[in-house]
Amino acid sequence: MIKFVNVTKFYPPNTYALKNTSFHIQSGEFVSIVGQSGAGKSTIIRLLSAEEKSDNGRIIIGDWDITNIKPKEIPALRRQIGIVFQDFKLLEKKRVGENIAFALEVIDTPKKKIRSITDQLLKIVGLENKINYFPQQLSAGEAQRVVIARALVHRPKILLADEPTGNLDPINTRDIVELLAKINEFGTTVLLVTHNREIVNFLRKRVITLDHGVIIGDQVNSGRYVI
């Protein structure tokens, strides 16, 4: 589902964010990416979402070689990938339901379909009763659940989450991680960037460890992982 083949990303004047990095992620996998700050974790996310281009190597998503993706193809790519960041970025003047519906309205989805997708996603994230709340009326954990629901509107095959629990307390963190695991069980491939040891030990899934742009570990976590 995701292939990095000898990918290098250089930031002038002298940073190799990724150095000849290769890994494969199968469809339906749940993979955590860990490593110190500056290790290159977010660079992987930025390359997959075509926010940045690699300097070398190939990046393939499904059957699509996105290494040299053209700007006009990027929206189609982003509809296949859901992305969740640490900072919530909800539209403050729109209600929860509208925040989710917005991404569908801009591509002229019929109203009825928007309503059914929104209802279904709010149910998955457990916020059916908050559909008419404004973002500032939500807790941080609830807001992040709305962000996750919004990331799923196009039914992406892949969900990328970059430190999605970075601003949350341990209880909300656990809820969000369980939600990501549930989404993965429905068949979505999940790539989770985190430096929270409890999370990867709780998940007991594959963990890729990066250090200065190099993969120094790729293993199934037994539950005693040390970061």
Ligand SMILES: Nc1ncnc2c1ncn2[C@@H]1O[C@H](COP(=O)(O)OP(=O)(O)O)[C@@H](O)[C@H]1O
């Ligand atoms: N736009 C940029 N310009 C210059 N250097 C950058 C840029 N983005 C990231 N870097 C550098 O690349 C390295 C990897 O960054 P990043 O992938 O964001 O790390 P992290 O693992 O913390 O997510 C870091 O040394 C960072 O300073």
Ligand SMILES: [Mg+2]
């Ligand atoms: Mg980062």
